[in-house]
Amino acid sequence: MSAGTRRLTAALAVAVSTLAGVVAGAASAQAETVSIHVAPNGDDNNPGTAEAPVATPAKAQQLARTQAAANNDVTVLLAGGTYRLAAPLVFTTADSGRGGHPVTWQAEAGQTPILSGGIRVTGWTLQDAGQNIWVAPVPQGAEARQLFVDGALAPRASIPIARDDVQITTTGMNILNPALRYLATLPQQNRIEVESQNSFTNRYAPVQSISGTTITMQQPAWNNNNWGYDTLARPFGGGQLFLENSYSFLRGTGQWYLDPQAGKLYYKAPAGWAPASHDVELPRLESLLHISGSYADPVHDITFEGLHFEHTTWLTPGTPVGYANQQSGTFIPTSYPMPGDFLSSCQSGCPQFEGARNGWAQVPAAVQVSAATAITFSGNTFTHLGQVALGIGNDANAHDSGIGLGASSITVDRNTFTESSGGAIVVGGVRPDAHHPANPAMVNKDITISNNTVNGVAKDYKEMAGILATYVTHAVITHNEVANLTYDGIDVGWGWGANDPGGSQDYRNRGLYNYQPVYTTPTTLRDTVVSYNRVHATKRLMHDGGSIYNLSANPGASIDHNHIYDNNRTVGLYLDEGSRYVNLSNNVIQDSGVWAFTNASGTNNTNDSTFAGNWYNGGSTAVATGPPHNNVLSGNVQVSGTNWPSGAQQVIAAAGVGGSTPPPTGTPIRAVGSGKCLDVNGGTTTAGTQLQIWDCNGASNQRWARTASGEFRVYNDTSPLCLDASGRGTTNGTQVVIWTCNGQNNQQWNVNANGAITGAQSGLCLDVSGAGTANGTKVQLWTCTGAANQQWRLG
Structure with missing residues (x-):
């Protein structure tokens, strides 16, 4: 090591305090845990120690970058007080944790640091x-x-x-x-x-x-x-x-x-x-944090904990652009060719209006995350914000970095969102790259939104839901409390079915496909979980929409164990145009005007979803069952007043922030070709038993719980076993069995928009042998053919 390098290493050791001792320098093979201290009364000429903190987050960021580059665990500790930002803090790949060592920005214990744009x-x-x-x-x-x-x-x-x-x-x-x-x-x-x-x-x-x-x-x-x-x-x-x-x-x-x-x-x-x-x-500022890398090199491994994000505005609505709002925080940002008589001819759509649809913009957020992975927000407060509080993987137009989408493994847990002009959280985009991305790295996936309190947001842009996830693969929205809103509580999906495989006759009639293709492949929306949320005091101004709402095909989606009440007697569970393959089960819906609704017509493909085992105490049921929609109502129970049975009471007790989640009991997996259910013969628990189809009876050996990792578990409330490709086989005829759950990819399954269930390891389809329809017909893996014996319905 040269003398100059030794002097540099010594200087760094003075500049930064550590929990484990003196920093050994960038060349050290042993990572250190480095703490950088910030306080409003600090000085940016200080080294950032507890005794001599720096004054600004911007200076702390410079020091954190140096230490992260040395593969150290880095914690930036902010003392209580208000940090008035002159410009947003910009986090790039240079701010990422390295070599498995995270970078954490957090409040000093017991203190309240406020990052303010005002x-x-x-x-x-x-x-x-x-x-x-x-x-x-x-x-x-x-x-x-x-x-x-x-x-x-x-x-x-x-x-x-x-x-x-x-x-x-x-x-x-x-x-x-x-x-x-x-x-x-x-x-x-x-x-x-x-x-x-x-x-x-x-x-x-x-x-x-x-x-x-x-x-x-x-x-x-x-x-x-x-x-x-x-x-x-x-x-x-x-x-x-x-x-x-x-x-x-x-x-x-x-x-x-x-x-x-x-x-x-x-x-x-x-x-x-x-x-x-x-x-x-x-x-004064229009945003506070920009977290964005590139698709090839996303920003990663950063946690924000215990911080307050406050005081922003959004000025676009007061400019000639205005706020030509379309739905849920989208708006038309520029001029388009219009019919001369649009005040009469285009008040319920027209072909030229369809030409504008793919150019809709999104409201930008105060805290923006895109081209990023392994980012965590925990225990923060988002308040006094003039637009959306937290935007994750929105379209590029909603990110000051100019890079949209590309968010994966983002966790938003135990935060508070209140007193803001737009929605609390918006995940995903609405433009073509959001639903059929040109680059696979654009896909938004594996987003967890859990245990957050959303109360009194969307105060200026009143059409926004508390939480919205559009085109996202595997968004998990669980154990949140969402309340006091003029519009919806939790909304998922986008596109009205127009971008799903084969398109929508409704949008063919409207002229949309004069301006975009009819897609033959599914969108990125799939495997959404909306569970154990408490949603109440919604729909205070706008009657359209629902307390919990889905839009377009969402294969593998589950809306379950939510408690919905006090929604101005509007819709509790709302499946809007093109919603397909959604399982809605074990929800408690109280005092809704319509407890279950499918916006189904002969042209919009609002089909193939199941409402099963829900409890409600009134309101109409407006679900299109039978051909051509084939939505299913099964085992739903209406009760008198609030005399909820024990199962409903368990949901009510578990829903919301901090509620415990009982092991899911699961739902049937129905073979479309036979109308029978995926069954464990005789209710055995012997590992290696090949599965079969049998008359549906609701017993525990026919109830399969899907996990976040893509497993199907049976007997999940006792001793769970997993749906398994025997011997990790990848050839036609491989037996599908039950086996001890082990996390391997031969126990992971994809639920596809065409009704097929495919092995994550093999890509082969879950297949009823010989297209049989008799009780006891065995189930195996086989090359996907699209035949009825390879189509399944959850619920």
Whole structure:
């Protein structure tokens, strides 16, 4: 080792404290555990020890990169206090843990570090004593759509208007109510916005100018908000209109208005308000963390624990783009060719509108994760955010890195999401690379969302669910509490069946396939698990959708053991257009208007799903059974009031954060060709017994529980055994048996969109020997043919 290298190693040892002693340097074969300390009263010239912490996360990141490159375990410890970021923190592959040694960013024990994108507003003076309007200076040019007062999202200055107060035109609105003519006298008219709260969309469009009784709106926001479905001009379910963001609209207590040109913030305070006693936070940044590598070299092995992410805004809705919302945080971001008479001809879709569908954008998140693997968020708080809180593998347009998708093995556990403008968590994208990726590394997969509290989010973009996962392979959403939402609780899937194999006749009729192919292969959406969640106090404003909702084919999906209640008597379990291969079992649905619903028509393939063993205490059943849809209702139980039987009570007790998950008892695997069930002969537990088909009887030897790793387990509530390719065989005729579960890939199975169950090791199909239909016919592996004796249905 050279003298220069020895001096460098010595310098590093001084710069960083360790839990195990002095750092040995980058060339050391023995990894150290390195701690880097950060505190608001620190100094970035300090070495980052406990006694001499650095002041900023950015400086800590520099030190952490050096230590990670030396294959050390690195922990960045943030002391309590507020860290006001001048720019988002950007995490690339340089920030990854190396050689199996993680990098952890976490709070000091018992302390609350806040990563803030905002400024605290002070210097208040009384502007209008009669109206109790106060004013404070802010940086000139500062722009924001949110303000947080004492930890709560404050409403912007706004007034409601009736829909018949105005007449919608292709360029804007004509004022019909004489009481609104004063609008033409207002200053800064191009900062005024129209908000329309609809059936399943929540739309924003900015004004350009007002002259006399003519309001001219900014484009393309106005046109894009007024064609397609559930438009601003013609919402499906009525809905309220508002005018927002003018000083003259400061009429309600708690409202605020920002004048960037003058650098002034106005607040209509409650009586007796004393500014020095209140915390007012104005967000400046549009995001806080960008975590993104590349598809070839994803960022990896980073954990964030015990941190608070706060104070962001999202400015796009106030620009000429507006917020031409389509559903669940998607919007049209640019202009498209439109029919000249779109206000009449395109209020429930039209062919040109289909041409815009693949260009929809997603709301970006405050914390963004893409091209990443083995990233964990644990015990954090996401609050006071002006858009989606956490975005995982969204389309590239929603990531400031410019790289979307590509998220795998991401864990979001025991976090709190509250008081934010958009949804809590959005996983996946909506554009073609999300459902049929050009690069396999783009696939979002193995995302776990567990034990999180989601309460009171989507406050500005009210059409967003608490948790949304679109095109994801194996998303597990379990033991969360999701509550107090204007729209849905948990939504999975995307695409309305239009991107599934063979397409959708509905979308063929609409003209979508003039603009995209009819795909012959499945999407990346599969193996979703939504289990043991407590979903309540949803649907507070928008009636469309459901408390738990699926969209499009989702092979291997299970929605089970969830407790749903207090949803404004709307839909509990909702399978929307194109939903297929979903098993919905052992859920408790309380006081829903419709407890189970399939949006099925002769053209949309909402088929082949099973509602089995659920409990409900009222509401209609609207499930399309029999040909051509072949959805199944089996063993569901209606109870009186809240006299839930013991099984339902166990679900209620186990659902939500921290609830224990009993071993799943499983569901039948039904052979389509015979109508019989996959069966262990005589209920034996002898390893090596070849499986057969038998009349379905619901006994434990016919109930198979699918695990997160792709196993099928029988007798799972006692001594589980696994569905196994005997002897790890990969040839036609290999016996399918029960065997002690061992985690090997001959015990892992894929459930495919065409009804086939294939071995992960062999790629061969689960096959009823000789296409037999008699009791006792044996089950084996065989080359996949697509025949009925190789098709199975779960549930």
